[in-house]
Amino acid sequence: MTMEWLWAALALVCVIEGLGPLLFPDRWRLYLLKISQQPSNQLRQVGGVFVVIGVVTLYYLSSH
Incomplete structure (x- = not known):
């Protein structure tokens, strides 16, 4: 049962991550360009927040 949830979660991540470049390729490219110019510490903080969430x-x- 646990592996089924893991695969479902990974599939959902793929769907969500693919929506940006699929629907808005030019905006997505500009967004990635802006992200790539951010300091590493700031990217780590954002990544850490997402991991905690x-x-x-x-x-x-x-638990429910």
């Missing part, structure tokens, strides 16, 4: 959400969903 994801872990907390998974914990919440698994």
